[in-house]
Amino acid sequence: MTAPAPKPKESLQETLQQVVRILNRHKLVESLVHKQEMPRHDLVETIVHKQNLAELESRLGQLHPADIAFVLESLPLEDRLTAWSLVKPEFEGDVLLEVSDTVRETLLADMDRAEILAAAEHLDTDELADLAPDLPQDVMSELIGSLEEEERAELQSALSYADDQVGSLMDFDMVTIRDDVTLEVVLRYLRRFEELPNHTDKLFVVDNDQRIKGVLPIKKLLITDPELEVAAVMAHEVVMFRPDEDAGEAAQAFERYDLVSAPVVDSTNKVIGRLTVDMMVDVIREEGDAEMLSLGGLKEDEDLFSSVWRSARNRWPWLAVNICTAFIASRVIGVFEGTIQHLVALAALMPIVSGIGGNTGTQTVTLVVRGLALGQINQASARRLIIKEHAIALLNGCVWGGVLGVIAALLYRDLPLGVVMTAAMVLNLQVAALVGLLVPLTMEKLGRDPAYGSSVFLTAATDSMGFLIFLGLATIFLL
Numbered sequence: 068m069t070a071p072a073p074k075p076k077e078s079l080q081e082t083l084q085q086v087v088r089i090l091n092r093h094k095l096v097e098s099l100v101h102k103q104e105m106p107r108h109d110l111v112e113t114i115v116h117k118q119n120l121a122e123l124e125s126r127l128g129q130l131h132p133a134d135i136a137f138v139l140e141s142l143p144l145e146d147r148l149t150a151w152s153l154v155k156p157e158f159e160g161d162v163l164l165e166v167s168d169t170v171r172e173t174l175l176a177d178m179d180r181a182e183i184l185a186a187a188e189h190l191d192t193d194e195l196a197d198l199a200p201d202l203p204q205d206v207m208s209e210l211i212g213s214l215e216e217e218e219r220a221e222l223q224s225a226l227s228y229a230d231d232q233v234g235s236l237m238d239f240d241m242v243t244i245r246d247d248v249t250l251e252v253v254l255r256y257l258r259r260f261e262e263l264p265n266h267t268d269k270l271f272v273v274d275n276d277q278r279i280k281g282v283l284p285i286k287k288l289l290i291t292d293p294e295l296e297v298a299a300v301m302a303h304e305v306v307m308f309r310p311d312e313d314a315g316e317a318a319q320a321f322e323r324y325d326l327v328s329a330p331v332v333d334s335t336n337k338v339i340g341r342l343t344v345d346m347m348v349d350v351i352r353e354e355g356d357a358e359m360l361s362l363g364g365l366k367e368d369e370d371l372f373s374s375v376w377r378s379a380r381n382r383w384p385w386l387a388v389n390i391c392t393a394f395i396a397s398r399v400i401g402v403f404e405g406t407i408q409h410l411v412a413l414a415a416l417m418p419i420v421s422g423i424g425g426n427t428g429t430q431t432v433t434l435v436v437r438g439l440a441l442g443q444i445n446q447a448s449a450r451r452l453i454i455k456e457h458a459i460a461l462l463n464g465c466v467w468g469g470v471l472g473v474i475a476a477l478l479y480r481d482l483p484l485g486v487v488m489t490a491a492m493v494l495n496l497q498v499a500a501l502v503g504l505l506v507p508l509t510m511e512k513l514g515r516d517p518a519y520g521s522s523v524f525l526t527a528a529t530d531s532m533g534f535l536i537f538l539g540l541a542t543i544f545l546l
Contacts (some may be wrong), residue, residue, distance in 0.1 A: 234310030237340030392527030431503025468492025
């Protein structure tokens, strides 16, 4: 059964609101009927129950699987499961592929073994490989046993690679041709297909052992003299990937070269699969989501509507770190209690020093994390970047620290206080630039996500050092 066409974003938001209204109406009417005493109460309650659910089922049936996934991810757990029970069985497998990992867990937990098998039987081997980590072991074993030998080998091949490797994302549905045939023969060959594999913008030209020799773009096939042989018109320069390469780097290559599809080859250049742009878009989106969550110290499996207990546990590690760093900052302030008592203006000004330092450091962290994600930073460029960021911090510190120093001097009629304010800003911005550079670079060197927890460490450094620098200078020069 062909899935409906995707909806534009504005229309999708309207659809979500319609689904929410139907669910709310369903719960309200069901609650009212349940409380009322009337003849044949059970029959009336059943009719009311089915009426709204039938409307919701019809609404969901008009949506593309990706749009259904968006709706499910946007609903609280109870409503999500209600809507999920109304999704057509032939679309369930595609929807499971589209939702996030944590939402997929909640949906699979609500399905019995037979339902999971029915949903998975419509999927290709590469799609089964995507679902495999979340499926029960007995279900996966039965699915593997039901496949033909070639499909089983393809699935096992995809499962042999890690989630972040190209091999786990390979699509095995592709078209290969020989270079010693004419374009007319190729056209006749293509007409045998009911439809070409999705995102087929080029045909892979191979030899007798399936080793890649070049590619034939579809557009060139259509406009070139059909009497010519493939070898005369094919492109010999091919962007191709190894199955053990990093998927994120492959996604960057797709963006850099504007690729729609590309072959995946083994060590002998034998074509074993292909990558397509839709897979790479998913990789880029997932990496972007993970990076955004990591900057706040959250795990990438955070579900917006997961239980309070699960969400709270997800946030505990960095909250614990924050408590420790906040305690350190408070102890720094405590050391200078006497200074603050003598000059109360310091209490009003020191949050400005730490706050501006935090903002400056966040800009540096964001820039470095982006550069690392794009592969633009290496050992040589890192040194130049450190020098550049410190120069920027020095310039900003002198300019904006000077502005704040003048304001502080005029506001409190104390010129030395303005000078201390300026000096503290210059020094703390240097600290912010250094931490903003070193934290993500160190995380990257340790093999961790460079964004993970960077903002937490940055806040700790700019707060503690900002207070220490500002109050220390005030103690030395103002008392």
